[in-house]
Amino acid sequence: MESIAQNGCIYLDNAATTKMSKTAINAMLPYMDEIYGNPSSLHSAGQRAAEALADARQRVAACLGCGEREITFTSGGSEADNQAIISAARFGERKGKKHIISTAIEHHAVLHTLRKLEKEGFLITLLPVSEEGLVTAEQVAEAITPDTCLVSVMYANNEIGTIQPIAEIGAICRERGVLFHTDAVQAVGHVPVDVEALNVDMLSLSGHKFHGPKGVGALYARSKTPLSSLIEGGAQERGKRAGTENVPAVMGMAAALEEACEGLERNAKKITVLRDKLIDGLLQIPHCIVNGSLEKRLPGNVNLCFEGIEGESLLLLLDDKGVCASSGSACTSGSLDPSHVLLAIGRPHEIAHGSLRLTLSEETTEKEIDAAVTAVKETVEYLRSISPVWRDLVTGKQEFVIK
Numbered sequence: 001m002e003s004i005a006q007n008g009c010i011y012l013d014n015a016a017t018t019k020m021s022k023t024a025i026n027a028m029l030p031y032m033d034e035i036y037g038n039p040s041s042l043h044s045a046g047q048r049a050a051e052a053l054a055d056a057r058q059r060v061a062a063c064l065g066c067g068e069r070e071i072t073f074t075s076g077g078s079e080a081d082n083q084a085i086i087s088a089a090r091f092g093e094r095k096g097k098k099h100i101i102s103t104a105i106e107h108h109a110v111l112h113t114l115r116k117l118e119k120e121g122f123l124i125t126l127l128p129v130s131e132e133g134l135v136t137a138e139q140v141a142e143a144i145t146p147d148t149c150l151v152s153v154m155y156a157n158n159e160i161g162t163i164q165p166i167a168e169i170g171a172i173c174r175e176r177g178v179l180f181h182t183d184a185v186q187a188v189g190h191v192p193v194d195v196e197a198l199n200v201d202m203l204s205l206s207g208h209k210f211h212g213p214k215g216v217g218a219l220y221a222r223s224k225t226p227l228s229s230l231i232e233g234g235a236q237e238r239g240k241r242a243g244t245e246n247v248p249a250v251m252g253m254a255a256a257l258e259e260a261c262e263g264l265e266r267n268a269k270k271i272t273v274l275r276d277k278l279i280d281g282l283l284q285i286p287h288c289i290v291n292g293s294l295e296k297r298l299p300g301n302v303n304l305c306f307e308g309i310e311g312e313s314l315l316l317l318l319d320d321k322g323v324c325a326s327s328g329s330a331c332t333s334g335s336l337d338p339s340h341v342l343l344a345i346g347r348p349h350e351i352a353h354g355s356l357r358l359t360l361s362e363e364t365t366e367k368e369i370d371a372a373v374t375a376v377k378e379t380v381e382y383l384r385s386i387s388p389v390w391r392d393l394v395t396g397k398q399e400f401v402i403k
């Protein structure tokens with residue numbers, strides 16, 4: 001098979017991370033070279049860096065439709081999620097409110113932070129999702145109590161790509177006076193994000209998910225939202241995040257975000273066509289099923305389960321064929337537990353183990369999609385041909401779960 005594109009492979013793991021754009025790299029270079037001052041320094045070298053930082057903050061804010069004072073730069077999506085949740089929890093605690101609502105399919109940056117708070121005595125409600133992977137605003141409304149200090153619902157899921165009704169949930173939270181955070185790491189740069197229209201108080205994003213650099217992100221916090229600092233030290237980020245700012249990374253992220261937002265509609269259209277072609281191609285394989293809603297879905301997300309297949313084996317053999325894919329999220333790969341997201345949408349353990357996630361970018365070509373379909377078909381066929389479980393299924397000893 002012809003091997004093309006990034007890393008010498010057909011890169012279909014853009015939900016794990018993306019290739020940096022040339023625009024982002026070029027925006028960073030001067031700040032790794034000549035403009036190296038510390039933005040907190042009062043001399044001219046420092047002030048040049050400070051001006052760049054202010055400019056980046058203003059541009060990121062413009063992309064989200066907020067004020068620059070509402071943006072705090074962080075080390076990435078995980079830190080932004082942690083800070084949003086911990087801040088709301090500390091604020092709630094001071095008022096005697098120790099109930100938090102979230103969903104069963106959040107990223108571990110959210111779920112593990114909530115687990116930590118639960119050990120401290122917070123009551124955590126994780127809303128179940130439908131078989132399509134969706135929560136409703138009604139579910140949130142019913143779960144809110146006078147003790148609720150935070151609702152945190154992700155905008156788009158990193159494994160199955162489902163897009164939640166964030167604006168509706170936000171409207172309910174605002175009406176009930178409860179803080180609302182959304183992990184928008186998979187959404188920003190891929191679907192329109194306007195913090196006003198979404199009715200959110202806090203929103204997390206990460207540079208490397210939209211062709212920016214790794215290790216940098218941002219937390220939007222609507223003015224007057226009580227933010228507390230996770231890292232103690234200097235007064236950077238208006239006292240909300242200590243530590244000398246990563247100016248090159250912030251510059252790269254701002255440039256990547258502007259580029260992603262400018263090209264959003266065009267790219268989304270193009271990627272959606274390829275995504276649907278990929279789904280149609282893979283659905284020709286017998287006994288497989290798509291995970292997540294087909295309508296309320298990120299343009300670049302494909303996720304399926306194949307009966308009688310071990311996701312990890314599939315992934316490794318695909319890599320041999322030059323296709324970079326994922327069996328779920330990068331964070332759960334390496335562990336033997338099936339994905340909490342696939343279990344939450346009701347996939348039985350043995351089916352959840354046979355999952356494959358392919359995530360596209362605007363650089364993905366039709367040729368790559370065709371090659372990927374062929375590679376997956378061949379590999380699934382091969383793995384089934386040597387599987388005792390598959391033999392039991394085809395001889396009728398065991399019943400198929402996926403018809």
Ligand SMILES: *Cc1c(COP(=O)(O)O)cnc(C)c1O
Nearest residue numbers: 076077078107109158185186206
């Ligand atoms: C990648 C991701 C994160 C973590 O972001 P990092 O910048 O890698 O820390 C959080 N939430 C979601 C939904 C993600 O996809």
